Every structure is written in structure tokens, then in C-alpha cells.
Amino acid sequence: MEKTNEKRAQGVLKRISGPVVTAVGLDAHMYDVVKVGNEELMGEVIKIQGENIIIQVYEDTAGIRPGEPVGNTGLSLAVELGPGLLTSIYDGIQRPLEVLVDKMGNFIERGVSAPGLSHEKKWEFVPTVKKGDEVKAGDVIGTVQETNIVHKIMVPPRSKGGKVKEISGGSFTVDETVCVLEDGTEIVMLQRWPVRVPRPVKEKLNPDIPLITGQRILDGLFPIAKGGTAAIPGPFGSGKTVTQQQLAKWSDAEIVVYIGCGERGNEMTEVLTEFPELEDPKTGKPLMERTVLIANTSNMPVAAREASVYTGITIAEYFRDMGYDVSLMADSTSRWAEAMREISSRLEEMPGEEGYPAYLAARLSEFYERAGRVVSLNGEGGSVSVIGAVSPPGGDFSEPVTQNTLRIVKVFWALDAKLSQRRHFPAINWLNSYSLYLDALNEWYDKEVSPEWNPLRAWAMGVLQKEAELQEIVQLVGSDALPDEEQVTIEVARMIREIFLQQNAYDAVDTFCPMSKQYDMMKAIKRYADLARTAQAGGATPQQVIGVKSKNELPQIKFIRDYEPELEKIMKDMEAEFDALRTV
């Protein structure tokens, strides 16, 4: 701080135009955090033009006048990392919304600052190293039982490290020294990290384990790997948010960071009310205990919306460094891009495509590149998987945000308004979607599910593809004109769609479908297809084959938790029905 005193740390406002203001008489660096006006609104330097320092302000600027003071903190926009993050709900610049309610009531007023973590609360610190141990940057020196999750306290990434001189267990706030190194460095549980800088890692690895989500179309057909990136583009009403929430609820990550970026307030409330009541299928503990929420709704300041995705991913990286698998959902990256566009246009920058700034592609790729499976500085393996929703205007995937996103991400879940209109949920189009992780994950499926799974998936995709071709013919000549065999293909495809792909997020059982059940369901459909073909070879008509009654019971399997006996019974009945066809 002394250093900045020699410089001019205080300037005055010259111009105010919405969330963008200009100050003069101030020395500043790019991305320095500044306090704007008499009310000390938080802002960030985004452009320097000779004497003019251009600042984006994270709060409403109504009433601010030229001539009011601007103070430079000399620090970059940073988040506080340490015990207390889990179960929190923040705005885009990590102000805890719960604390804001206490400080300023039910509406978000301005000029109130609140630290990201509680600096009063004491946490029980248990050392994992002892006096004399050598520690380096990133090493775990102790743990705190934060929720059911163990929060690992690490040496800050930029520390030189050294021999431990003093360390002891006990009750500490995040600011109290828990460990002293021989060179006198004091380590506290709190770390501050600038949000726009990725946290360092030792090595990035290639992802080869799927992030299991319990959603059949995702796990079964288009899986994302732990540490992978995925995009969910779709027009409004096609189920982006429900899909994102399903992933936040059921994906087998250990930590979930959910960013509501420029979205609806009531939806965030839904997450807030629902998550504490839902149980993690793995641990049986409330889902909220592993979750950090960031809610910068559409009517909250646009600059804070721009910052929210960085705040979120920095928190995700911090947990990754402890060795956890983290999944991050950003809903919606289009709103983030629009925030960039809005700020850019206030800066009167030369616009790129559709008014978005020319650096849109660079910002998107920088963000997605912060995902990955890594070896962290302390040698632990962790991952950040990033799943970004995209809201293309008019559902048109050729727009800049969708296109620039698709150039980076490896998994594409294309939401389709036509499917959602007929209540086919999740409304993910099976023909347009893809996953580039399939090859990398094959081995895992062979080992963990069944060696039959990969061929089974290939078969299902084949049937669906065939159906699409046949549908074109049906559109022209009607289904009766198809050859017998193909009429059955259409029926099998319908079963794959209605039984396997459709999944009811609101049904207590169907909302999460374990991989073993997915396998059993697909196997049952394949068995029907095989029996049907044999029967047809033996002279049965398509009507007879399609008329097999027992297959109509298959959809019920979805809603039964201990489904095996029922499934067994259905399959037995099915074999019997086909046997009967043969004898006739």
C-alpha cells in the first residue's frame, strides 16, 4: 500500500455513462479495483487512455456526479478462498447474499461491501504436517471439517515454502496464523486469488474417466469426462436450466460450483430451496453441503455479471487443487458475453460480429481452458469440468457465442425446441449432439459397466440414425409403405427414444438413473429387437411383432427403484410371447 501512496491513488470522476465511468488524475493499472464516488462503489479499471482511466462499476451508478473522488486500491479483483465457501451463495463479486440481506434488507442496494468469507467464525484446524517438515507451495498442511467435505488447508501457490517452524491444531478464524515457516512466513487459512488469473498446476492430464450424471442420454450416448468441457446451447424453453440443475444435483463430482449468470431470480431461489433438501446419492448428505452458488441475476449490475464466471471458476480451481473433482455449471455464458458486449459498446470499441467485441473468442477460450484434469502442485489429482449453457438468439446456432464456444468444447448437447414442445425431456437432439471423449472413455465403460456396453451404444446410435433416414421416407409415403423389417426398426427406435432417452427430472426415481440400470434398460430393448428379427425371419408380420404386449410394460421400469424383479418378469413374458408367435 505504501508504494501506491507515492503515486496518485486518488483521482476524480470526469464522465459517467451507465456502468462505465471515466476518472482522471489517478495512477492505475489494468484490472485494479477502485472505489468510485462518495459512496465508494466497487469498480475495476478496464481501459487506460492517456490521462483517462476507464472503469466498469459493479453497482448502479445513478446519481453519481463528475468531480466525485475515485480511489485506487492497487489490488486486482480477487476472491477469498478458505473454509466457509461451501453452502454459500454469492453475487458476481463474491459478496455473500445472505450477509447482504442482513446489511441492507431484501433488495440489493449499493455501496455495501461484505467479505466473501466470515472472518469471525472459528474453524477446527487439524495439522497434517509437523514441525521440521519441508513444505512447498500448494502442499496441504492441515484440514478443516467444513461440511461433510474435508477442506484442505494449503500453502499458498505463490509462497516459497520452507521448513515448518510452528504448527498446532485448534480453533482459528481464517485470518489467524495456523503455521509459521522457518523464514518467518505466517500461513493463514485464507487465500486471496485474482479471479482473472488461472491458479497454477503441476501438469494437465488427458481426461479418461466419465463424469457420471445419472442422465441416460448423457452418460449413455454423449458422456463428458471429468475435467472436460461441454456446451448446452438451446433456444428458450428447451430445458437448459433444468439440464444444468440436474447436472448440479446428480453428477458424481465431489464439489459443485453453480453460476447463475444473468438468469432468473426465481430459478436461483428454486435451487436454494431444493438443494438443502436433496441428498447426494453417493454420500446421503444434503447436496448443498458440496455446493457453492453464485447468483448474479439478470437485473443485478451488468459488470458484476461479467465478473461472475471468473469468480466461479477460481473457486472451482481452489477445490481442484485440494484433489477434488469439481464440476462447474455456468448458466448462461451468453449473458456473460452480452455483458462483455454492453461494456464494450460503452467503451465505444470497434465491434466484431453482431456487436460483440472482437476479443469474444479469446475470452471464451481462456475461460474453458481453465477446465481440465490436473496434477496439482501438491501432487494430488483433481479436475474441473465446465458445462456452459448457451442461449442463442432465436435458437440460431450460427450466432457468434455458440460458434465460438463449439470451437473449444469437446461435448455438444444440442437442445431442440421441437423435442421440448412434445415434452421429450431432456430435449437433447441425439442426431446433432456429440462427445469427443467417447474413445478416451471406452476403456472405463468396458471395465466399470460391461464389455457389452460400447457395442450396445453403437447399436442404439445406429438404430436412431436409421430411423432418421426412414422418417424422411415415411414423411413422403407413409409408414405402411416401408418394408416389414424397417417398420420394426421404427418401432425399436421409438422404444429407444421413449424408454431410454426420455427421462423425467421430476420423478423421484427416474431423476437419477445409475449406469447399471441404463445398461439393463438398453439391453432389454436390444433383446426385443433381436427377438423381433428372429420372429420376422420365422414369418411373423410386423403387426404381430409390434403388437407384443409385454414390451409396453418396459417404460414402467423407469419409475421403479428396485426394478430388477419387474424387468425380469417383463423379459420372461416377452420371450413367452415371441415363443407363442413362433408356434403359430
Added chain:
Amino acid sequence: MKEYRTVAQIAGPLVFVEKTEPVGYSELVNIVTADGTVKRGQVLDTSDEIVVVQVFETTAGIGRDSGIRFTGETIKMPVGKDMLGRILSGGGKPIDGGPEIVPEKRLEITGAAINPYARSSPEDFIQTGISTIDGTNTLVRGQKLPIFSASGLPHNDVALQIARQAKVPGSTEEFAVVFAAMGITREEANQFMADFEKTGALERSVVFLNLADDPAVERTITPRLALTTAEYLAFDLGYHVLVILTDMTNYCEALRQIGAAREEVPGRRGYPGYMYTDLASIYERAGIIKGVKGSVTQIPILTMPGDDITHPIPDLTGYITEGQIVVNRDLHRKGIYPPINVLPSLSRLMNLGIGEGHTREDHKKVSDQLYAAYAEGNDLRGLVAIVGKDALSERDRMFLEFADLFEDRFVRQGLYEDRSIEETLDLGWELLATLPEEQLVRIDRELIQKYHPKYRKKAQG
């Protein structure tokens, strides 16, 4: 208050003023013309050298000789309990010949965002008596559910029917209507007023009228005045407020007009790049707050230019609101009222307000099944046009007939027909019963056995 006579430039609704003392961003400005008329405006951009003022009324009469007074405060709305029953202009002045509003409070019209943490999850089912809304696109308290319509369609009738019939079954709490008209014709306004008067709704309504011949720029503040009033009624006085905003398309046109006058870089189709954020600052002002009695429910109405749902206005709206009710020209041509096409319609908060304890346990699944069956039947219509009915399989024929039946029985209802949710759901079952039972794959067997007319008759008989 200091008056400046330093107008440098006037362009469209914008006045550029030079050599002022520091002026606050968003500040309210009074402009005195030569003949003494006072016009109101707002600061859009402020710096040492020049201040840009957006005038809410016509700039006719403003010249370089006009006096500019900066009031030193942002625009505030005087609110009070006696606003109920009053008719105000789009700028908030009484136009019903009654006295000025006695202000109990003066509130910022921009309205701060509700802290998401302070929100309470909307879950009170509002029965509108319209099957296509209650049954398949349920409205809940605190929701913002727009009507997407187009010119020449009866969206006003639908909005009025909702305002007339909306109730929370089993609740007797006080409710109020805030109605904001932006750029609609006198005739349309009269239709609303006549209906409000006839049903006695006017007594518990506050009406803001910016008609087609009122200044376009004024439209940009009308919804904010209306919502400030609604929030006051809801969160200070404990009313359940239904806000009807019509027509949001005119509002967006006004935004575009100002953007063009400021020579901003335009976004899609010439609308400003910040239109999403701007619309969000209106639509997001709906909801329920924990521990506070009232609620704000919004039904904005917009007309889709060229019936195009991908046009920026409906598109951005759909991304902010919690669903949409789509009024459809084909159904209207077929003579079906209300011509609500359920396929592109959606209520995102539906699942919070239906099911056991809200409506009925079978609601969700009946609705899904109706949707799926209607969508399938509707698709087949295209096919029939090419290959004829005879080429269809028996299964397809049943779905085709279902689609017709659905439109004729479920969608169609009278302007004054108020169906209870039980009637709506039972009607749904009656229609589903025309399909073979094994085609009802969306519904689990238990519910089928409980509600399917076939089993119900048996149980009763």
C-alpha cells in the same frame, strides 16, 4: 435551483447541455420552454463538458433558449394507498380528474433487484379457469408469464379473462391489479377500462395509460412506474398484485428510438445491445419475498412482429420470463377461443405449483401426456396432407383424431367459462381415454388405475 441556458444540440428525444456544474447520472431534469411549459427528462450521460438529457415528452418547443434545471435527484414515484382505483398517465400524473396522489412514500422508479437469497420460492397455484393455462402451463404467484401474441389476435381478451378469473383456490387474501398500457390505442384501452368497471375490478386497480399518441419516450418509464406501484402495494401493504403490461413491443420500439438518437452501436435488428439487461430490469421485478405478505405476478403482453417468435423482442423476453403463453393465428382462424397453442407455450414454474398439496397428484403426468399426444397428432397432420388418411397406421389415426379433439374440447372454451382445475384435469383424462391405454407411457400405472375414466367408472359402479 440553477437554470442553464446552454443547450448545444437537440436530436430526436435528446438534448445536449454544455457548461454545467457536476450533474448526477440518471438525475431528473426539468426543461422550461419559452412559453413556460415544463417538460421532464433524465440524464443519460454526464461529464465535465456535456450532459445528455433524454426528454420523456416531445421535444417540440425546446430550443437553445430553453431553460434546463437539474433537480439533483433521480426520478421518484410518489405512492400511497389511495392510488387504488385511480387512472394515471404514462408519466404518473392523475388523468381521471381526481385529486393528486397523497404520497406516503417516494420511491426510486428503477427499483433495486430483489436479493435472490431473500426470495421465497413461488408455489401458490393461481387458477385462471383457462384449461390451456391451468392444465398445461400453470401460473403461480410471483411468476412472470408473458402472452406472446400478434396483431389481430385476441390477446386482450385472454389477459382480461385471466384478470377476471384469477384466484388462489381456498385463499381470501387481498389482491390488486396494476395495469400499464404502453402505446396501445384508445380503443384497446377502453376495452380494458370497460371490463374493469363492469367487474368492479377498477376499485382495486391502478391504471397507467400511455396511449398510441402519447410521447414514445414516456413509454420507457411507464412500466417502471407501474412496477414501483406494484412493489409498494405488495411488499409494503401486503397485496397480491397482478401486473399487466401491454404492449411490450411498443416499449422496445421506444428503446430502439432512443438508441438510434444516441448513435449507439445497434445489436440485432437495430435494437440496442443492452435490451436484454433493460428488459430484465422490468421483468425481474416479480416475485415473493420471504417473510413478507404480498407478491408481484406479471403478465406482460407483446405482439410478435410478423408472428415471428425468433424476433429479438419475444426472444429476449422468453429468455428472461418464466415461460410464455403463445396465442396462435391458425387456431384463431379455426374459430377456437382462446387460441392458445400449447406446444410452444411453457410455464417454467409449473412444477412448483402443481401436484399433491397444490392441485392434484396426477397433474404433471396428465399434462405431459396431453402434450406428447397432441404434438404427435399435430405432426401427423402434415403427413396426412401428403399421403392421405388411409396411408396412416391405426395408431397414427388415433393420435390424429386426438389432436382435433384436444383443440375442440380442451383448448376451446367460453370467454366467461371458468373451469376449476379438477374439471380441467378430468377433461384431460376423458380425452386421453380415447387412446389405447398402453399408449399412455408418460403416466405410471397407479395413476392410470386411479384416474382413468375406465377404472373410475368401475370403482363407482
